[in-house]
Amino acid sequence: MLVLSRHRDESIIIGDDIVITVVDIRGDKVRLGIAAPIEISVHRQEVYEAIQRENRQAARLDPQDARQVENLNPPLRRDARRTRSEDL
Numbered sequence: 001m002l003v004l005s006r007h008r009d010e011s012i013i014i015g016d017d018i019v020i021t022v023v024d025i026r027g028d029k030v031r032l033g034i035a036a037p038i039e040i041s042v043h044r045q046e047v048y049e050a051i052q053r054e055n056r057q058a059a060r061l062d063p064q065d066a067r068q069v070e071n072l073n074p075p076l077r078r079d080a081r082r083t084r085s086e087d088l
Helices: 047-057 062-073
Strands: 011-014 018-026 029-035
Touching: none
Parallel strands: none
Antiparallel strands: 011 018, 018 029
């Protein structure tokens, strides 16, 4: 693991297109800003782990059960999808 020290408003670059910036430091908490291409998922670890659990559970679904779930949540229309910048 690479360990770096950064001050407020300083950044770390990963590859050519991911920038992590220290936005704020309050006590023992650091706020980070992350700029990454939309095709790269960025999640807090606990959110990522929850997504992985849900994916594993979905993979175990019986095909008939999966069809029932699809009927409950129809696909979004293209114009109803949000972009990553709208989520921020």
